């Protein structure tokens with residue numbers, strides 16, 4: 479079966495190893511398969527659910543495109559565009575906010591985490607964020623959505639919206655019910671400073687993450703400083719439990735090498751962290767140095783990045799505007 483793939487990344491800066499291993503690496507793989515039609519969106523409307531500096535936002539939109547391309551997504555074969563250019567996303571999001579139920583949104587754990595203690599001060603957009611995400615996906619009839627583990631709940635909401643709309647309006651297959659594509663192992667890369675917390679763009683300490691723009695020296699220094707525990711590396715998977723930092727670093731290694739976690743555990747069984755870190759640095763530098771160099775190169779070619787976004791806009795708008803027109807007809811708008 480031909481797959482229609484849609485995914486999005488927020489242009490909020492500091493794209494990191496977690497974004498790469500959890501999402502972008504999979505975008506590249508899916509994009510290379512001739513049977514897939516892939517659409518990758520820079521979700522700038524989602525970015526403004528928290529305060530953004532306008533100049534920095536523009537820069538981060540470009541940097542996200544540069545990261546997609548530098549990681550190996552071919553802009554000729556796949557559609558790359560930014561969300562705010564295609565008006566249908568905002569239109570469909572409004573309509574879906576009349577389909578989704580308060581109770582569904584109240585269950586979203588990401589809102590609770592992001593809004594923190596003072597929910598009264600969070601933007602309304604941060605709360606309704608998953609509804610906009612449903613609009614992104616459903617407008618393109620996406621069948622599969624590659625994301626990191628943290629987006630699973632949002633994807634379930636998209637599925638619920640599609641099903642409720644189809645039922646309410648008696649249109650069985652108008653919206654496709656999308657499937658998540660989540661890596662089986664290491665769908666959640668953890669912070670280098672605390673193996674129980676997700677690696678995140680917004681964490682204050684830059685030492686907590688490897689940014690995709692980090693150069694070789696930065697990668698070496700961050701891995702050397704990465705938190706460990708006092709024991710040598712364990713001989714089996716069972717003994718890796720309750721050792722979050724060891725598990726995370728071995729997980730990163732295995733994902734980069736495309737091997738299973740137990741193969742990585744076998745390779746380093748009984749070794750010290752310092753020996754293992756040397757190897758980890760080697761594979762990280764091998765994988766990331768060419769990407770960060772390419773991002774830098776692309777960032778100096780504004781015209782090329784603009785051209786990618788303009789071409790992507792035309793193709794995406796063509797699909798989404800047709801779907802939203804049909805959607806309005808079904809609702810009865812005149």
Ligand code: AMP
Pocket residue numbers: 486487488489496497498499500501502624625626627628629664665666667668676677678679
């Ligand atoms: P965001 O930066 O929130 O726009 O996320 C872009 C993509 O990266 C989404 O598919 C996320 O699920 C994924 N992602 C973000 N952080 C991590 C992480 N620490 N581990 C794995 N995947 C992640």
Ligand code: TRP
Pocket residue numbers: 484485486487488521524610611614615623624625629632
């Ligand atoms: N919410 C996603 C994230 O933070 C980004 C996103 C927006 C997305 N729209 C999407 C992902 C549609 C997949 C499909 O990571």
